Amino acid sequence: MIAIASNSRRVRRIEGVIFWLLRLATYFILACATYIFLDIGIKGSRTVFTSTPPFINLPFLTEPPQTLYVFAYEGKKMTLSDRQFRQWKVEHAGTEVEASSIAYSAGGIWPCIVGTALLVIGSMALALGIGISSAIYLSEYSRNGRLIRLVRIAILNLAGVPSIVFGLFGFGLFVIFFGWNVSLIAGWFTLGLMVLPAIITASEESLRAVPQGLREGSLALGASKWQTIRKNVLPYAMPGILTSSILGIARVAGETAPIMFTAAYAMKDEMPWQVAHWTDFFFQGVMALPYHIYVVSSKIPQNEYTERVQYGSAFVFLFLVMLIALTSIVLRERSRSRLSW
Amino acid sequence: MTFPRMLPPMEGVADPRTLIPARTSSRRAQAALEQGIKAFFGGNALVAVIVLALITIFLFREGFGFFGQNLANLRLYRQAGLEYVDIIRGVSAKHEALSRSLSEIRLREVRTMEKRNAPVEEINAALAPFDQFATAFSDTAENLHGIVSDLTDQASALKEALFARAELLAQRNQLEHSAAQAAAAKIIVPEVDRTAALASLREGSANFESVSAEMTAQLYSLLAQAPPLPDPAAQKAFEQWKTRTREYLAGLPAASEKLRTWSPDAPIPWYRSISSFLFGREWVTASFWQDWYGIIPLLVGSILVSIVALIIAVPLGVASAVYVSEIASSHEKRLIKPYIEFISAIPSVVLGFFGIAVVGQAVRTASQSSFFKWVSFFPISERLNIFTAGCLLALMAVPTIFTLSEDALRNVPRGFKEASYALGANRLQTIGRVLVPASLSGIVSAVLLGLGRVIGETMVVLLCAGNRIAIPDFTQGLGSIFQPVHTMTGIIAQEMGEVVRGSTHYRALFMVGLVLFTITLGINYLAQKFVTRYRMSIG
Numbered sequence: 001m002i003a004i005a006s007n008s009r010r011v012r013r014i015e016g017v018i019f020w021l022l023r024l025a026t027y028f029i030l031a032c033a034t035y036i037f038l039d040i041g042i043k044g045s046r047t048v049f050t051s052t053p054p055f056i057n058l059p060f061l062t063e064p065p066q067t068l069y070v071f072a073y074e075g076k077k078m079t080l081s082d083r084q085f086r087q088w089k090v091e092h093a094g095t096e097v098e099a100s101s102i103a104y105s106a107g108g109i110w111p112c113i114v115g116t117a118l119l120v121i122g123s124m125a126l127a128l129g130i131g132i133s134s135a136i137y138l139s140e141y142s143r144n145g146r147l148i149r150l151v152r153i154a155i156l157n158l159a160g161v162p163s164i165v166f167g168l169f170g171f172g173l174f175v176i177f178f179g180w181n182v183s184l185i186a187g188w189f190t191l192g193l194m195v196l197p198a199i200i201t202a203s204e205e206s207l208r209a210v211p212q213g214l215r216e217g218s219l220a221l222g223a224s225k226w227q228t229i230r231k232n233v234l235p236y237a238m239p240g241i242l243t244s245s246i247l248g249i250a251r252v253a254g255e256t257a258p259i260m261f262t263a264a265y266a267m268k269d270e271m272p273w274q275v276a277h278w279t280d281f282f283f284q285g286v287m288a289l290p291y292h293i294y295v296v297s298s299k300i301p302q303n304e305y306t307e308r309v310q311y312g313s314a315f316v317f318l319f320l321v322m323l324i325a326l327t328s329i330v331l332r333e334r335s336r337s338r339l340s341w
Numbered sequence: 342m343t344f345p346r347m348l349p350p351m352e353g354v355a356d357p358r359t360l361i362p363a364r365t366s367s368r369r370a371q372a373a374l375e376q377g378i379k380a381f382f383g384g385n386a387l388v389a390v391i392v393l394a395l396i397t398i399f400l401f402r403e404g405f406g407f408f409g410q411n412l413a414n415l416r417l418y419r420q421a422g423l424e425y426v427d428i429i430r431g432v433s434a435k436h437e438a439l440s441r442s443l444s445e446i447r448l449r450e451v452r453t454m455e456k457r458n459a460p461v462e463e464i465n466a467a468l469a470p471f472d473q474f475a476t477a478f479s480d481t482a483e484n485l486h487g488i489v490s491d492l493t494d495q496a497s498a499l500k501e502a503l504f505a506r507a508e509l510l511a512q513r514n515q516l517e518h519s520a521a522q523a524a525a526a527k528i529i530v531p532e533v534d535r536t537a538a539l540a541s542l543r544e545g546s547a548n549f550e551s552v553s554a555e556m557t558a559q560l561y562s563l564l565a566q567a568p569p570l571p572d573p574a575a576q577k578a579f580e581q582w583k584t585r586t587r588e589y590l591a592g593l594p595a596a597s598e599k600l601r602t603w604s605p606d607a608p609i610p611w612y613r614s615i616s617s618f619l620f621g622r623e624w625v626t627a628s629f630w631q632d633w634y635g636i637i638p639l640l641v642g643s644i645l646v647s648i649v650a651l652i653i654a655v656p657l658g659v660a661s662a663v664y665v666s667e668i669a670s671s672h673e674k675r676l677i678k679p680y681i682e683f684i685s686a687i688p689s690v691v692l693g694f695f696g697i698a699v700v701g702q703a704v705r706t707a708s709q710s711s712f713f714k715w716v717s718f719f720p721i722s723e724r725l726n727i728f729t730a731g732c733l734l735a736l737m738a739v740p741t742i743f744t745l746s747e748d749a750l751r752n753v754p755r756g757f758k759e760a761s762y763a764l765g766a767n768r769l770q771t772i773g774r775v776l777v778p779a780s781l782s783g784i785v786s787a788v789l790l791g792l793g794r795v796i797g798e799t800m801v802v803l804l805c806a807g808n809r810i811a812i813p814d815f816t817q818g819l820g821s822i823f824q825p826v827h828t829m830t831g832i833i834a835q836e837m838g839e840v841v842r843g844s845t846h847y848r849a850l851f852m853v854g855l856v857l858f859t860i861t862l863g864i865n866y867l868a869q870k871f872v873t874r875y876r877m878s879i880g
Binding site: 011015040160173247253257261318326 | 346371374375378379381382383385386388389390392393394395399400403404409432479656657658660661663664665668669677680682683684686687688689690691692693695696697698699736739743767769790793796797798799803804830833835837838842850851853857858861862864865866869
C-alpha cells in the first residue's frame with residue numbers, strides 16, 4: 001500500500017515536471033514574439049512618436065525619403081537632410097565641409113505607404129473579384145466530377161507555392177514578356193495571382209460550410225438558384241469570406257519577394273499621381289513599404305543615423321499589417337460564436 | 342391524406358395557372374439571367390484555372406529552355422579549350438589551397454601562443470623557420486601560375502571569337518528564314534581558326550610537364566627539411582598537411598596524362614546539361630571565364646536552413662499544441678491561441694530586419710562569451726549564418742505547426758481519452774500513449790506544411806543567411822551551421838533583377854524556381870496524404 005502511494009507520488013512528480021516543460025515551451029514562443037514586438041515597438045516609437053504635441057512625428061509619415069548628411073561644423077555634429085543641407089550650404093556660402101552621406105536615412109516614408117496601399121487595393125480587387133466568383137461557381141454550380149476535383153486539388157496545391165515563384169513568374173510574364181516593365185499593374189497581377197488560390201480555397205470552404213438545408217429550403221419555396229445564393233448562402237458565408245480576404249490583405253501587404261522585381265522602386269521622386277498622362281499611372285513603378293525596409297536594412301550600414309529610419313519603417317509596417325491581421329482574428333472569433341448550426 | 346382541418350377552407354384560392362407557370366417573356370428573361378449569372382461565375386472560374394495553369398506552363402517553358410542553352414555553353418567550354426586550361430588551373434588552385442592551409446596552421450599556432458601570453462616578438466621568432474618554409478612553398482608554383490595566366494588570356498580570346506561567330510551565324514540564319522537574303526548576305530561571318538588557336542594553347546602548355554617535374558623535385562626537398570612546430574595540435578595538423586601535399590604531388594602525372602589525352606572535339610552528351618545543373622557543385626555567374634549553374638550549393642543551403650528551423654520549431658510547436666489543447670486552462674487557451682496565430686502575420690521582411698539588427702549580433706556576442714569557451718567552433722566570424730536564419734524561420738514555422746497540430750489533437754474523438762482514463766491511466770499517459778499517437782499523422786502533416794513554409798521563405802534567408810554561394814565545410818561538424826550560405830529562394834531574389842531576358846542565367850533562375858515549385862508541391866502532396874490517412878485511422 002505504501003509502495004503504491006510513493007510510486008504514484010513519483011509518477012505525479014514526473015507528470016508535473018513534464019507539464020511544466022510544455023508550459024515553458026509555450027511561454028517561450030510567446031516571449032520571443034513579445035520581444036520582437038517590444039524591440040521594434042520601443043525603438044520604432046522613438047521615430048514615429050514625439051514628446052511634444054501632436055505627439056506623432058508627422059514629417060516622418062508625410063515626407064519622401066531623403067539622403068542624410070552628417071558633418072562636423074564648429075565643433076558640433078550636424079545631421080541634415082538633403083533639402084536642409086542644400087539650404088544650409090546657401091546660408092553658409094564659402095564654408096567647405098566634408099559631409100558623409102547616408103542614403104534614405106532622412107525624411108519619411110510617405111511614398112512607400114501610398115505605394116503599398118495602391119498595390120494592396122489593386123491586387124485585392126483583382127483577387128477578390130475573380131476568387132469569390134470562382135468559389136461560388138465551384139461550390140454552388142459545378143457538378144462534383146473528376147475534373148472539378150482535379151481543379152480543386154490543383155488550386156489547393158498552388159496556395160502553398162512560395163511567393164518568390166510567383167514573383168519569378170510575374171517578372172517573366174508581365175514585366176518582360178508583356179513589356180509592362182516594373183509597374184503598378186505588373187505588381188497587381190503578380191500579387192493578385194499569388195493570393196488567388198488561397199482566397200478561392202477559403203471562400204469555397206466557407207460557402208460549403210453553409211448547411212445544405214438552407215439551400216434546399218429556399219429552392220423549395222420557389223426561389224431561383226441565384227436568389228438562393230444571394231439571399232440564403234452568401235450572407236451566412238460572408239463572415240468566413242471576409243476573414244479570408246482580410247488575411248489575404250495582410251499577406252499581400254506583407255510580401256516583399258513578389259514585388260521586388262515587378263513593381264517596387266528603391267527610390268522615386270514623384271508621387272504616383274504625378275504622371276504626364278493618365279495611362280502612365282498604371283505603368284509606373286512605386287515605392288513600397290516592405291521593399292523599403294529590405295533596402296534600408298540591407299543596402300545601408302547599421303549605425304546610429306540609420307536606426308531612425310530602419311526601426312521607424314519597420315514599426316509602421318508591422319503596425320499596419322498587425323492591425324489588418326488583428327481585425328481578421330477578431331472578426332473570426334466573433335463570427336464563430338455567433339454562427340453555429 | 343387529408344388536408345389539415347385547422348385551417349378554414351379558403352375562398353378564392355389563387356388560379357391553378359400560377360402553379361404551372363406559362364412561358365411568359367419575363368420567365369424566359371429570368372431563365373436567361375440565371376444562365377448569364379452561372380456563365381459569369383463559370384467564366385471567372387475558368388479564367389482563374391487558366392491563369393493558374395498558365396503560371397505552371399510558363400515556368401516550365403522558360404525553365405526548360407535552359408538545358409539547350411547550357412549544353413551550348415558546355416560545348417563552347419570544351420571547344421574553346423577552357424576545359425584544357427582548367428586542368429592546369431586545377432593543379433595550381435590545389436597548390437594555392439595547400440598554401441592557404443599552411444597559413445591556417447600558423448594562425449592556430451599563434452593563437453595557442455597568445456593564450457600563454459607570449460609577446461609578439463617571441464611568437465614571430467618561434468615561427469620564423471615555419472614562415473620561411475611557407476614562403477618557399479608558395480614560391481614553387483610561380484612558373485605554374487605563369488602558364489595558367491598566359492593560357493587564360495588565349496582561351497578566353499578564342500571563346501569570345503567563337504561566341505561572336507555563333508551570334509552572327511544565328512543572325513544570318515534568322516534573316517535567311519525571313520527571306521531577307523540580301524541582308525543576310527551582307528552579314529560577314531569571320532572564320533575563326535580554331536585549330537591554330539588550340540595548337541598554340543597546347544604549345545603554351547608544353548612546358549607544363551617540365552614545370553611540374555621541377556616543382557615536384559623542389560617540394561620533395563622542401564618537405565624533407567620541414568621545421569617542427571612547438572604545439573602538438575598544430576604539429577599534427579602540419580603532419581596531415583604533409584600527407585596531403587605528398588598526395589598532391591603523386592597526382593601530378595595524372596594531370597599531365599589528362600592534358601595529353603584531352604580532345605576539343607570529344608562530344609558532350611545531352612544529359613550532361615541536366616546533370617551539370619542537378620549535381621553541379623558550383624554556381625558561378627557573370628564571370629569572364631566560364632559560368633556554372635549547379636544547384637547543389639543552393640539546395641544544400643536551403644535544406645540546412647530548413648533543418649535548423651525545424652529542429653527548433655517542431656519541439657516548440659508540438660509542445661505548445663499539446664499544452665494548449667490538453668493542459669492549459671480555458672482562459673489561458675483563449676489568450677495563447679490567437680497570439681500564436683498572430684505571430685504568423687508578422688511580415689517576413691520585418692523578421693529579416695530584426696535578424697540583421699538584433700539576432701545576428703546576439704548570436705555572435707553569445708559565441709564570444711566565456712560561457713561557450715568549451716565549444717570548439719566558437720567564436721564565430723559571421724554574424725549572418727545558417728543558424729541566425731534558422732532561428733527566425735523557426736518562429737515563422739511555429740504558428741503553422743502549432744495551429745494544425747492543435748487541430749489534430751482536438752479532433753481525436755472524446756471516447757479515446759475517456760477510455761484511457763477509465764483504464765486508470767493518468768493525464769500524462771493519456772497524452773503520450775493515446776492522444777499523440779492518434780493524432781500523429783495530423784502532426785506530421787503539420788510539420789510538413791511548416792517545412793513547406795520555411796523552404797519557400799525568401800526575405801529572411803536573403804537578409805540573414807549570409808549569401809555566400811558555397812557548400813558549407815562539413816568537416817567542422819556542428820560548426821558548419823554557423824557558416825553563411827545562399828539559398829534557392831535567395832538567389833532568385835538577388836539575381837533576377839539584373840539578368841538579361843532569355844540568357845542562360847535567366848533560364849537557370851527559372852529552373853531553380855521550378856525545383857522550388859516541385860519541392861513545395863511534393864511537400865503539400867505528402868501533407869495531404871498524411872491528413873487523409875489520419876482521418877481514416879480515426880474513422
